Amino acid sequence: MLLWSVSKRWPLLVTLVLCCSLAVTVNPAGAAGDDNPDALTLVLQWHHQSQFAGYYMALEKGLYKDAGLEVTIIRGGSDVRPDRLLAEGRADFISAMLPTALEMRRDGLPLVLLAQLVNRGNFQLVAWKHPDGSDGTPVVQPADLSGRRVTVWEQDFRSPYLALFRGWGARPEILPQYYSLSLFLHRGVVACSTMRYNGYHTLLQNGVSADELTVFNLWELGINLPEDGLYALADTWRRRPEASRRFVRATLEGWRYARDHRQETLEVVMRYIEQEKLPTNRPHMAWMLDEILKSIFPTNDDPWTFGVLSRQSYRETTQLLQRQGRIDSPPAYQDFVRTEALNGPL
Amino acid sequence: MGHFKQSLAVRLAILIVLGAGLVLLVVLTFSHVSLRRLFVQQVHERGDILTRSAVNRIESRMGRAEATVREAAAAFALLAEGRDQAQALIRASLADHTGLSGMTIALAPSGAPRSDHRMFSGWRRDSAILLRQDDLPGNSFQQDWFYLPYYLQRPVWTEPYYDNQTEATMVTYAVPILRQGQVWAVVSGDISLEWIRNMLDELPLGAGGLAILLSRRGHYISHPVRELEMRETVFSLAESLATPAARKSMADIGRRMLLGQPGQLSYRRPLDDRPAFLHYRPVPSSGWALGVVIPEQQVIATTLRLNRINGLVGLGGMSLLLIAALGVGWSVARPLKKLATAADRLAQGDFDAPLPAIRSRDEVGRLNDSFARMRVDLRRYITELTATTAAKEKIASELAIAREIQLGIVPKLFPAFPNRSDLDLYARLVPALEVGGDFYDFTLLDDNHLYIAIGDVSGKGVPASLMMAVGKTLLKSVIQTVRDPAQALKQVNDELAEDNDSCMFITAFCGILNLQSGDLIYANAGHNPPLLLRSGQDVTMLEAPPGPALGAMAGGCYESCSMQLAGDDLLLLYTDGVTEAMDPEHKLFGDERLLQTARGHRDVPARSLIEAVDAAVRQHAGSADQSDDLTLLAVRYRVESGRAVVAGEAGADPPVAVLSLLNRLPELARLTGWVKEQAQAFGLPAQAAMHLNLALEEWLVNIISYGYCDDHEHLINLRLWADAQRLRIEVEDDGQPFDPTARGEVDTGAALEDRQVGGLGIHFIRQTMDDFNYRREQNRNIVTLSLLRREAESTGEEGSC
Structure with missing residues (x-):
C-alpha cells in the first residue's frame, strides 16, 4: 500500500525511530490504576493517513479524555508488528483487517473484535484497459486477465483476489505486489491490486486517466471482506471491560466526528502526515477520507450497521479463508466478536 | 483656460507639447508592443536554451551513472558471485565515479541459492566508502530498485525517493543480470538529486521565473516550493486547485510535459491564473521532464522598465520642447502684445504711441x-x-x-396787418432740408392796394437762395413803382435775364389787390395758378395764362389779368412744393388733392387753411423726406359794409355820346375832334376842355403804347354821360389789366430819370380830373374820368392847385 518509494535501508531507520517513540509513548507501568485515567495504546496497521481519521479525531477532540482515557496512538508500517506489540503487552488495541486478525488468532494471538469499522471492502483490481495497445484484446472483465501478468498483494491481502479469479474464471500469472504500483505504471503487468481509498487515487495522481483503466471493485463482484476493525486481546477485554468499552465508544464517536467535520479532520490528518514527513499530499488524504468514510458508515442501501460485524459477513469471511486454507477452524462468532463493547453503558 | 485662450505662447506651447506627447505615446506604444514581442521571443529562446542545457547536464550525469552501473553489472555478470568480488566491484565503482552515492549488488532470492552472500551495499560517507553485507535482505527485494528490474528484466531508473539516511532525494539506476532468461542479480547505483536542485536554482530565469523537474510519474523532483517535492505530483497539485478549469488545465499541462517531447506553451498559470511561458524538455534516460516557467510579468516588467526609461527621456525632451515652444511663443507674442498695446493707444487717438522695435x-x-x-x-x-x-x-x-x-427776407410776422380788419392774410414757407429758392411776399402799396407774390427759383442751394433774394427784392421794388404785375414781371425778367450765366430762373405769380373794389390784377411767370375759393362756390384754379419764367430769356411778355374778389373770397397761392410733395412711394400730392383739401377748408381763416394744407401734405409725405420748399400764401378780402359799387351807379343811363378808336396813335386826332365837339355841346370852358382832352390823350397813349401784348387792332370805347353837375367819360379797353389809380403819387421832386414811365401822365390826370376811377369788368379796363361843370373861377381854383 505504500505509494511512495522507500529506500531499501529504511527498515533500519524505522526500527530505530520506532524504538524511540515507543520508549516515549508507552506507559512502562502498564495498566493505569483506578485513580488515574486509563492509559491505553492503540497500534494502527499502517502509516498515518486518513484511513485512521476517526482515532485521530477522538484523540484530538478529547473524546478519549472525556471517557477517562489517556490514549496513545502508534503508527503502523512494514516495520511495525502490531501482533507482537499486543502480545508483549506494549499495546492494548490494534487496528487490523478481519482476515489479518483471523490469521493472527490462527497463529495463537487470542484477539477479540471490539468494533468492525470498515464493513464494505475497498479491494480493487485495476487493469490497463488496453494493455497491448488499442489493437489488442481489451480488459473488460476479470476473465480477460487470463494469461496476463497481474500483481497481487501477498499473504492476508491475497485472499479476496484469489477468490475473484476463481469466481470469475480468470487465470492470470500472478506476481507479488509490494508497496508500490511502479511495476503496473511501467506496464510491467496488466493489472494490480489497489485499495479504493488509496492506490486507485495514487494512479490518478501519477498521471493515469480513469478512462485508461478497467477497475474491478471486488465488493461489487461478490467478494466483500470486512476490513478495518478494532481488536484487543481477549485478556484485555476481560480485565478492563469498562475502559475497553469506553475506548470503543469514544472511537466510534471520533469517527462520527470525522464524518461530520471533514475539513477539520483533514487538517488533523495532514498534521500527522507533516509530523512524519510522509510523502503524500492533501488531495490524496481528502480522497482517502471520503472513501474510507463511505466504507464505514452505511447509507440507506447498505446492509451493515456502523461498527458492527454481522454474523453473515463473519461467516463468509471465515469460509473464504477456510476454503483457501488460510485458517483451519474459525472461532465462534460469539467468542470472537465482543458486541457488548458497543452496547454496554458508558 | 482663460490664460490658455489669451496667450498665444501658452497655446502654442500646449499644442506643440500635445502633439509631441501624442507622438511620444504612439512611439511608446509601438515600442512597448515590439519590445514585448522581442522579449517574448527572447524568453522563448532563453527557455529553450536553458532547458536544453539543464537537460544535457542532467543527462550527462545520469548517463555517466548509468554507464558505471552497467559496467559494474557487466563485470559482476562475468565474475564469480563471490562476496569478495562483489565488495571489490562496489568499492571500485564508487571510487571511480564520485557522482554515485551508493551501489548495491543483490542476488535474486531464487537466483543463486548456493551463494555465500545475498546483498552487498556500499555508500559514501565523507570521503570513505562503507560496505555492508545483508544476508537477510527481507523486504529489500520488495523495493522498486530490485522489484522493477527483476520483473521488467531491463535496466530501470526508479522514481526518486527521499532517503532518510542521507537526508537527500535520491534516485536509483538498477540493472538486472540475467541468466537463462531469469534475473539472477540486480546491480544498482544511487545518485543524489541535490545537485539538480542547485543547478536549477542557479538557472538565470529572472524575477518570478522557476524551474521544475518532474519525475516520470509527475512527482516534483525539484520545485522552488520545497514542500511540494516528492509529495505532490503535478496531478495532485492540479487536484488541489479551486476550479475544475484550473484542475483540468494543470493536469493537461502535466500530461503534455510527460509525453517525452520538448515543447513550449503560453498559458495562464493554474496556480495564480497569471500569464506565463512554459518550456519543457524530457530527460530521455529517466523519462523525467524539465520545465522552465517564466511569467509574462517578467517580460512586461522589462518592457515597462525600458518604456519607463524611454518615457522619462521623452518627458525630458518634451520639457525641453515646452521651454523652447514657450520661448518661441513668447518671442512671437511679446512684440505682438506690444503691437496690440500700441494699436489700442492708436485706437484711442494716440498716434505718437511708440511701436515695438x-x-x-x-x-x-x-x-x-x-x-x-x-x-x-x-x-x-x-x-x-x-x-x-x-x-x-x-x-x-x-x-x-x-x-x-x-x-x-420773407415777411414772417402774422397777423401781417393787425389794423386791417378787411384783410386776412397768412403765409408759410416750410424749407426743405437743403436751402431752396421759394419765396412769398406781400405788402400794402398804399391804403387800398395790397401786393402779393409767390415764387420758386429753379434748383436748390445757395445759388437758388441768392437768386430768390434777388428776384423777390427786385419784384417788390419794381411793383412799387410800376404798379402793374405784367409790367413788373417783364422788367424783372429783363433784369434777371441779363447776364444770367447760371441759366437759373424763377417762376412767380404776383398781383395787386384793390382793397376798395376787390379787383385783383395779376400776372403769372410760369407759376402754378393759385386757387380761388369763392364764398359759396366751388374751388377753382385761377385763370392765369402763364408767361415765361423770370430770368429765362430777356424780352418775355406777360399779360395782366384781372378779376374781382367778392367778399370773403379767398385766394390761395402755393408753390410746386405742395403739389409735387411725394410720399415714400414717390406718389405726388397732386392738384386734385390740393383742391379737395381746399374745399374742405373753404370758410376757415387763412391761417387754418394753410395749416390744413400743410398737414395734408405732411400726412401724404409720411416718412419721406421733404424734397422741396413748401410755400403757401392765402389772402381773404372782406367787403367793408357801405362800400359803393361804382359800376352799379353808372348802369342805368345810356351814354350821351360814344366814340370808338383803334389802338393806333393817329386815331388820337379823332379824339381831339370828338372832345372839342363834346365840349362845345356841353359848354365846357376851354381850359376844362383842354384838360379833358389832354387827360384822355394821356390815358389813350398809355393804353395804345403799353396796353397790348400784340400788334392787333383793338377797339377802345369812349362813353360820355353828362348831367348838370358834371361830365363823366368812361374809357374801356381790352388790354392788359392796369389800374392807374393803384399807382402812387408821382414824386415830382425826383430826378427825371428816376421817375416811372407814364407816371407823369397819370399824375396829370389826377390833377386835372375831379374823379379818376378804375375798374375791370369782363376782362376790360374801364377808367372813369369825371369833370365837374363849373364856372371859370372854379377852373382857376383848379389851376391854382
Whole structure:
C-alpha cells in the first residue's frame, strides 16, 4: 500500500525511530490504576493517513479524555508488528483487517473484535484497459486477465483476489505486489491490486486517466471482506471491560466526528502526515477520507450497521479463508466478536 | 483656460507639447508592443536554451551513472558471485565515479541459492566508502530498485525517493543480470538529486521565473516550493486547485510535459491564473521532464522598465520642447502684445504711441512695418479728413446762414396787418432740408392796394437762395413803382435775364389787390395758378395764362389779368412744393388733392387753411423726406359794409355820346375832334376842355403804347354821360389789366430819370380830373374820368392847385 518509494535501508531507520517513540509513548507501568485515567495504546496497521481519521479525531477532540482515557496512538508500517506489540503487552488495541486478525488468532494471538469499522471492502483490481495497445484484446472483465501478468498483494491481502479469479474464471500469472504500483505504471503487468481509498487515487495522481483503466471493485463482484476493525486481546477485554468499552465508544464517536467535520479532520490528518514527513499530499488524504468514510458508515442501501460485524459477513469471511486454507477452524462468532463493547453503558 | 485662450505662447506651447506627447505615446506604444514581442521571443529562446542545457547536464550525469552501473553489472555478470568480488566491484565503482552515492549488488532470492552472500551495499560517507553485507535482505527485494528490474528484466531508473539516511532525494539506476532468461542479480547505483536542485536554482530565469523537474510519474523532483517535492505530483497539485478549469488545465499541462517531447506553451498559470511561458524538455534516460516557467510579468516588467526609461527621456525632451515652444511663443507674442498695446493707444487717438522695435524680418516684423505704415497713412488721412470736414462744416454753416437769410427776407410776422380788419392774410414757407429758392411776399402799396407774390427759383442751394433774394427784392421794388404785375414781371425778367450765366430762373405769380373794389390784377411767370375759393362756390384754379419764367430769356411778355374778389373770397397761392410733395412711394400730392383739401377748408381763416394744407401734405409725405420748399400764401378780402359799387351807379343811363378808336396813335386826332365837339355841346370852358382832352390823350397813349401784348387792332370805347353837375367819360379797353389809380403819387421832386414811365401822365390826370376811377369788368379796363361843370373861377381854383 505504500505509494511512495522507500529506500531499501529504511527498515533500519524505522526500527530505530520506532524504538524511540515507543520508549516515549508507552506507559512502562502498564495498566493505569483506578485513580488515574486509563492509559491505553492503540497500534494502527499502517502509516498515518486518513484511513485512521476517526482515532485521530477522538484523540484530538478529547473524546478519549472525556471517557477517562489517556490514549496513545502508534503508527503502523512494514516495520511495525502490531501482533507482537499486543502480545508483549506494549499495546492494548490494534487496528487490523478481519482476515489479518483471523490469521493472527490462527497463529495463537487470542484477539477479540471490539468494533468492525470498515464493513464494505475497498479491494480493487485495476487493469490497463488496453494493455497491448488499442489493437489488442481489451480488459473488460476479470476473465480477460487470463494469461496476463497481474500483481497481487501477498499473504492476508491475497485472499479476496484469489477468490475473484476463481469466481470469475480468470487465470492470470500472478506476481507479488509490494508497496508500490511502479511495476503496473511501467506496464510491467496488466493489472494490480489497489485499495479504493488509496492506490486507485495514487494512479490518478501519477498521471493515469480513469478512462485508461478497467477497475474491478471486488465488493461489487461478490467478494466483500470486512476490513478495518478494532481488536484487543481477549485478556484485555476481560480485565478492563469498562475502559475497553469506553475506548470503543469514544472511537466510534471520533469517527462520527470525522464524518461530520471533514475539513477539520483533514487538517488533523495532514498534521500527522507533516509530523512524519510522509510523502503524500492533501488531495490524496481528502480522497482517502471520503472513501474510507463511505466504507464505514452505511447509507440507506447498505446492509451493515456502523461498527458492527454481522454474523453473515463473519461467516463468509471465515469460509473464504477456510476454503483457501488460510485458517483451519474459525472461532465462534460469539467468542470472537465482543458486541457488548458497543452496547454496554458508558 | 482663460490664460490658455489669451496667450498665444501658452497655446502654442500646449499644442506643440500635445502633439509631441501624442507622438511620444504612439512611439511608446509601438515600442512597448515590439519590445514585448522581442522579449517574448527572447524568453522563448532563453527557455529553450536553458532547458536544453539543464537537460544535457542532467543527462550527462545520469548517463555517466548509468554507464558505471552497467559496467559494474557487466563485470559482476562475468565474475564469480563471490562476496569478495562483489565488495571489490562496489568499492571500485564508487571510487571511480564520485557522482554515485551508493551501489548495491543483490542476488535474486531464487537466483543463486548456493551463494555465500545475498546483498552487498556500499555508500559514501565523507570521503570513505562503507560496505555492508545483508544476508537477510527481507523486504529489500520488495523495493522498486530490485522489484522493477527483476520483473521488467531491463535496466530501470526508479522514481526518486527521499532517503532518510542521507537526508537527500535520491534516485536509483538498477540493472538486472540475467541468466537463462531469469534475473539472477540486480546491480544498482544511487545518485543524489541535490545537485539538480542547485543547478536549477542557479538557472538565470529572472524575477518570478522557476524551474521544475518532474519525475516520470509527475512527482516534483525539484520545485522552488520545497514542500511540494516528492509529495505532490503535478496531478495532485492540479487536484488541489479551486476550479475544475484550473484542475483540468494543470493536469493537461502535466500530461503534455510527460509525453517525452520538448515543447513550449503560453498559458495562464493554474496556480495564480497569471500569464506565463512554459518550456519543457524530457530527460530521455529517466523519462523525467524539465520545465522552465517564466511569467509574462517578467517580460512586461522589462518592457515597462525600458518604456519607463524611454518615457522619462521623452518627458525630458518634451520639457525641453515646452521651454523652447514657450520661448518661441513668447518671442512671437511679446512684440505682438506690444503691437496690440500700441494699436489700442492708436485706437484711442494716440498716434505718437511708440511701436515695438522689431528688427526681425519675419511675419511679425512685417506686421510691425505694415502697422507703422498704416499709422502714417492713417495720420495723413485723418489730417485730410479734418481739413475736409472743416471745409464741409464751413459750407454747412454758410448754408445754414443762407437759409436763415432766405427765411429772413420773407415777411414772417402774422397777423401781417393787425389794423386791417378787411384783410386776412397768412403765409408759410416750410424749407426743405437743403436751402431752396421759394419765396412769398406781400405788402400794402398804399391804403387800398395790397401786393402779393409767390415764387420758386429753379434748383436748390445757395445759388437758388441768392437768386430768390434777388428776384423777390427786385419784384417788390419794381411793383412799387410800376404798379402793374405784367409790367413788373417783364422788367424783372429783363433784369434777371441779363447776364444770367447760371441759366437759373424763377417762376412767380404776383398781383395787386384793390382793397376798395376787390379787383385783383395779376400776372403769372410760369407759376402754378393759385386757387380761388369763392364764398359759396366751388374751388377753382385761377385763370392765369402763364408767361415765361423770370430770368429765362430777356424780352418775355406777360399779360395782366384781372378779376374781382367778392367778399370773403379767398385766394390761395402755393408753390410746386405742395403739389409735387411725394410720399415714400414717390406718389405726388397732386392738384386734385390740393383742391379737395381746399374745399374742405373753404370758410376757415387763412391761417387754418394753410395749416390744413400743410398737414395734408405732411400726412401724404409720411416718412419721406421733404424734397422741396413748401410755400403757401392765402389772402381773404372782406367787403367793408357801405362800400359803393361804382359800376352799379353808372348802369342805368345810356351814354350821351360814344366814340370808338383803334389802338393806333393817329386815331388820337379823332379824339381831339370828338372832345372839342363834346365840349362845345356841353359848354365846357376851354381850359376844362383842354384838360379833358389832354387827360384822355394821356390815358389813350398809355393804353395804345403799353396796353397790348400784340400788334392787333383793338377797339377802345369812349362813353360820355353828362348831367348838370358834371361830365363823366368812361374809357374801356381790352388790354392788359392796369389800374392807374393803384399807382402812387408821382414824386415830382425826383430826378427825371428816376421817375416811372407814364407816371407823369397819370399824375396829370389826377390833377386835372375831379374823379379818376378804375375798374375791370369782363376782362376790360374801364377808367372813369369825371369833370365837374363849373364856372371859370372854379377852373382857376383848379389851376391854382
